[in-house]
Amino acid sequence: MSIRDLARHLNISIGTVSRALNGRSDVNPETRRRVFEAAAAIGYVPNQSGRSLRQGTTNSIGFVVETNSETSLYGDTFFTSVYAGVQQVFARHHLDLIVLLCPFDQDPLEHLRRVVSRRFVDGLFISAIQRRDPRIDHLIESEIPFMALGRSLSGGTHPWIDLDFAGVAHASIHRLVERGHRRIGLVTAGSELNLGYVFADGYREALAAEGLSFDPDLVIRAETSEMGGYDAVDRLLKLPERPTAVLLVNEIMAIGVYRRLHEAGLTPGRDMAVIGFRDSPQSRFLSPPLTCFRIELSGLGRRLAEGLLATMPAYRDQHPIGLVQEIWPMHLVAGESDPPLR
Amino acid sequence: MSIRDLARHLNISIGTVSRALNGRSDVNPETRRRVFEAAAAIGYVPNQSGRSLRQGTTNSIGFVVETNSETSLYGDTFFTSVYAGVQQVFARHHLDLIVLLCPFDQDPLEHLRRVVSRRFVDGLFISAIQRRDPRIDHLIESEIPFMALGRSLSGGTHPWIDLDFAGVAHASIHRLVERGHRRIGLVTAGSELNLGYVFADGYREALAAEGLSFDPDLVIRAETSEMGGYDAVDRLLKLPERPTAVLLVNEIMAIGVYRRLHEAGLTPGRDMAVIGFRDSPQSRFLSPPLTCFRIELSGLGRRLAEGLLATMPAYRDQHPIGLVQEIWPMHLVAGESDPPLR
DNA sequence: AAGAGCGTCGTAAACGTTTACGACAACACA
DNA sequence: TGTGTTGTCGTAAACGTTTACGACGCTCTT
Missing domain, CATH: 3.40.50.2300 (Response regulator)
Incomplete structure (x- = not known):
């Protein structure tokens, strides 16, 4: 079930089909309608590998998480809510968020190297930022867009958001x-x-x-x-x-x-x-x-996503914000664990 | 930095380079050594999209998780440990495990449809199995290998492991x-x-x-x-x-x-x-x-991985186990919350 | 009426990889 | 010497998509 089948079925060229599906302007509205209709009818969906190979992009962003309890500060609900916020923004751009697990017996830098070199994703989120984090140096050097949840001592010119x-x-x-x-x-x-x-x-x-x-x-x-x-x-x-x-x-x-x-x-x-x-x-x-x-975790997720997209050429114009290096506020919730001292 | 560059650098054909890297037998051991050496030297890593396009496989397996608290029974440490077990097995097969998040505002079936049709992964784990789970029917119909953590009422001939x-x-x-x-x-x-x-x-x-x-x-x-x-x-x-x-x-x-x-x-x-x-x-x-x-969560993860691989033609011979439909045991840990009734 | 401009479409190359096939040399055997 | 076998390698097609480029017909202008 390739684009070729769809084109044959419609008696038009595969180039036109591709342009129709990708929303290009040089295609007759009526033709476009027929293409979408036929695609839905026979259940055609573009092959991601072919697309990636041609345009050098995967339409997906990775969130690297450490499974090591030493470096994972937050519980489950934390990231779940952050993911939700990220996905809200990504949905508008047809971007997928996938979670990349660093095996706990593997060096995080090694794992990141692998992820980056395979060109598995177009961009990355990293968290559990260390005081001096070699991953950041590597990401900057490899020129892949990324956003850090947390900042390191080295600083640098990459985007980050840190909790206050x-x-x-x-x-x-x-x-x-x-x-x-x-x-x-x-x-x-x-x-x-x-x-x-x-x-x-x-x-x-x-x-x-x-x-x-x-x-x-x-x-x-x-x-x-x-x-x-x-x-x-x-x-x-x-x-x-x-x-x-x-x-x-x-x-x-x-x-x-x-x-x-x-x-x-x-x-x-x-x-x-x-x-x-x-x-x-x-x-x-x-x-x-x-x-x-x-x-405000989903808000944090949204901001993380925006900050990342702002550094990616293909999405920058839709997110005209500068380099995001921000402190994310937190608000006190009074419980009963700190009454006045007698 | 493609295989072509590597071949040129070595003055041999790209076919030979590919065969050398993929461990085929019809290549001179000395040539193979030179290829690996040069690859490491100039930092060549195969492009995943090209590979996927050619052989119709992505070398990665997805673990679908629901972020909906209604359907997520387990806390964070549960899945983290299961992932670790899965990754132990996958590491031996050069398989990557990636986590695919079902946005909480999206229908799980809809999300799964998308994942499957994009051919993003070679196989899937699903969890949070419903009593009657339309996802299972869809996966069977689409003929993608999968393993269910939990069983549904409909049963069927797919592999599953359920907690006891x-x-x-x-x-x-x-x-x-x-x-x-x-x-x-x-x-x-x-x-x-x-x-x-x-x-x-x-x-x-x-x-x-x-x-x-x-x-x-x-x-x-x-x-x-x-x-x-x-x-x-x-x-x-x-x-x-x-x-x-x-x-x-x-x-x-x-x-x-x-x-x-x-x-x-x-x-x-x-x-x-x-x-x-x-x-x-x-x-x-x-x-x-x-x-x-x-x-025993990492053991569960390992068994889940084996059960999945056993259904995948490319890995079946390395996991000569039949269809895995098993109940995973649990062992009582005595606490102090159930003393004898006075 | 001739040329410019525009809308629409087809053609074909390119992305990076794997692999079927055949070529070639070296060697063994009859 | 001829035939078959084996080891090693190169060639080229194929995977599915996007896109630069050019072709064609139509309308509008002068």
């Missing part, structure tokens, strides 16, 4: 101080994820802004999992002078944090205030509900 | 009865997911096997989310005669279940026994830890 972890740290510290806390712990990502550093830097700055001193003992770098949160609190509880509040880099950790507090006979919120990132059904269903930060 | 929800129901009921429970509730999937029905049927059979009567009031069909679990318990608590134990179709619900019990001044486990599916870090970190069922 510094803002979260500031808002959290300010709120906790207002509620009487003076000794506030931080549990941040222990991996080389850049956001772990951004979060820690924001924490330190926020302490300074509130006139509080910085105690390195209160900063725990942990795995971003239930167990990571558990271990982190374990260490905080062993300090000679415990913090009265703690800030978490993600909400998965909160589960372990609550658990460890319970085991120590303490009540989350009452005996130790907890603020976490991010708002999710899980956060809301914890007891007490976690005070955390909400992200 | 009936076995879970039996084992759970048996255990609860042993521990003194006589009135046991069930919270199953409210959508048209077939496993929701399989689970309910297993529950009913297990009750009969234990000589207990079936009370339709004790069966709640709910959304497979935190809120779904919450609402389900809410209804169970309103019954004139409360159950002393409850069975959950997934562990996300358990979060809502625990929460609702707490709000009613009840303690999960002590005042109402809870057994859930499935074992995950979350289940373990609940208080009390959830008694649930563990699945």
